[in-house]
Amino acid sequence: MHEHIQQRIQSIIQNVEQLPSLPDVVSKIINMVNDPDVSFKHVADEIAKDQAITANILKLCNSAYFSKGKEISSIDRAIVILGLKEVKDIVVIATTKSVLNKVIVGYDLARGELWKHGVAVAMLAKKIATECNQKAIADIAFTGGIIHDVGKTVLALFVQSTFKEILNTVTEKSITFQEAEKVVMGFDHQQIGEQVAIKWKFPKVLQSIVRYHHEPMNAPDDHKMIVSIVHIANTLCLMAGIGIGSDGLYHELNYDAIKLLSLKDSELEKLFADIPELMMKAKDIL
Amino acid sequence: MDNLLNIGVAQLAVAENPVIMRTILGSCVGICVYERNKKIGGMAHILLPKNPGNANPEKYADTAIPMLIQQMLKKGCKREFMTAKIAGGASMFKFKSTTTLANIGENNVEATRQALAKFSIPIVAEDIGGSAGRIIDFFLEDGRLKVKASGDEKIYYKV
Ligand SMILES: [Fe+2]
Ligand SMILES: [Fe+2]
Numbered sequence: 001m002h003e004h005i006q007q008r009i010q011s012i013i014q015n016v017e018q019l020p021s022l023p024d025v026v027s028k029i030i031n032m033v034n035d036p037d038v039s040f041k042h043v044a045d046e047i048a049k050d051q052a053i054t055a056n057i058l059k060l061c062n063s064a065y066f067s068k069g070k071e072i073s074s075i076d077r078a079i080v081i082l083g084l085k086e087v088k089d090i091v092v093i094a095t096t097k098s099v100l101n102k103v104i105v106g107y108d109l110a111r112g113e114l115w116k117h118g119v120a121v122a123m124l125a126k127k128i129a130t131e132c133n134q135k136a137i138a139d140i141a142f143t144g145g146i147i148h149d150v151g152k153t154v155l156a157l158f159v160q161s162t163f164k165e166i167l168n169t170v171t172e173k174s175i176t177f178q179e180a181e182k183v184v185m186g187f188d189h190q191q192i193g194e195q196v197a198i199k200w201k202f203p204k205v206l207q208s209i210v211r212y213h214h215e216p217m218n219a220p221d222d223h224k225m226i227v228s229i230v231h232i233a234n235t236l237c238l239m240a241g242i243g244i245g246s247d248g249l250y251h252e253l254n255y256d257a258i259k260l261l262s263l264k265d266s267e268l269e270k271l272f273a274d275i276p277e278l279m280m281k282a283k284d285i286l
Numbered sequence: 287m288d289n290l291l292n293i294g295v296a297q298l299a300v301a302e303n304p305v306i307m308r309t310i311l312g313s314c315v316g317i318c319v320y321e322r323n324k325k326i327g328g329m330a331h332i333l334l335p336k337n338p339g340n341a342n343p344e345k346y347a348d349t350a351i352p353m354l355i356q357q358m359l360k361k362g363c364k365r366e367f368m369t370a371k372i373a374g375g376a377s378m379f380k381f382k383s384t385t386t387l388a389n390i391g392e393n394n395v396e397a398t399r400q401a402l403a404k405f406s407i408p409i410v411a412e413d414i415g416g417s418a419g420r421i422i423d424f425f426l427e428d429g430r431l432k433v434k435a436s437g438d439e440k441i442y443y444k445v
Pocket of ligand 1: 148149213214
């Protein structure tokens with residue numbers, strides 16, 4: 001292990017300013033949506049405070065993926081037509097793009113690839129949740145999908161300088177890339193991502209998704225289901241090559257996650273086969 | 287690169303010199319067919335081996351490859367001057383082997399071989415299997431294929 005790298009990562013985590021930032025409105029909206037007594041007006045007012053975000057959100061509301069056919073020209077209307085949870089996810093898309101839509105060196109992801117990956121995993125996770133009778137948490141799966149790899153944006157520079165060593169560790173020890181990240185650098189991208197989610201004041205369930213998306217069975221019991229959903233969506237998107245980087249498929253497809261969701265082979269294959277159509281629908285989000 | 291043409295998952299296209307066709311692969315297979323006389327090339331990015339019926343033909347090896355070759359023939363390509371290079375077909379590093387998902391990469395490669403054999407198009411180079419993701423660039427200038435995987439680059443020149 002490279003102790004100087006571990007120390008540098010440690011100091012980044014401690015000086016939270018060095019982690020990516022997000023406007024406060026995002027965590028406010030996420031927490032409001034979880035509050036059963038919240039008023040529509042309150043949420044709309046909170047969003048409307050930020051004009052730049054508002055314009056962007058309205059554009060997204062009318063995109064092929066979110067639109068319900070009716071033109072939406074105000075946040076109030078958006079909440080009425082699309083619902084609070086959907087508007088919350090649109091707020092997440094509008095605000096996290098600048099964090100994720102970057103060149104990710106080390107992982108060899110060109111500009112836009114990590115963003116596309118997040119959006120793809122989000123859409124597929126939402127679809128899996130809906131089809132596995134977990135509709136109530138489908139929106140959380142979506143948000144989690146968007147941000148699950150956010151740790152890569154911070155870890156990338158260190159991966160770049162140690163890449164060969166990480167890959168050698170993968171083959172020599174027969175462990176996954178993310179496990180090898182920890183062996184070589186002292187941290188993996190899940191742990192850094194969790195720190196980002198904490199900085200952003202995101203709820204525990206989203207922290208769990210980011211922290212355990214490659215090892216769903218290590219998530220807290222009450223989050224195992226949703227982490228498994230994002231885990232499977234992530235695996236399928238990587239297999240389809242969407243946002244696949246230098247870490248490739250050097251990951252695990254966790255069988256217990258498939259069992260937990262009672263997904264049949266044919267259903268998994270169908271989800272995989274549907275990815276191109278899902279990506280077509282997302283064109284104007286990317 | 288102005289000449290860069292990105293091919294998405296379950297898409298195919300035919301183009302000519304000096305275009306460079308690019309795609310990014312996991313378990314999918316990228317099929318690059320080159321007609322050396324006309325310097326015309328076609329690329330297909332298939333997701334699964336067999337079309338269950340009338341699903342999107344570009345998604346499956348057994349329907350995308352005939353479609354690709356038809357499009358090339360229509361542009362005046364001659365079958366005897368065509369060769370193929372294939373890449374991709376990776377699989378997850380760790381999995382329980384009983385899931386069909388685990389074998390998709392391998393099955394894609396197998397179906398690709400069969401479909402190309404039907405048209406008697408020889409595979410002159412392949413970069414397949416393992417667990418690496420691959421970015422491939424197909425240069426229609428001379429038919430060479432650059433494969434970037436796990437931080438390394440290889441170039442296959444044979445046409
Ligand atoms: Fe990840
Ligand atoms: Fe991922």
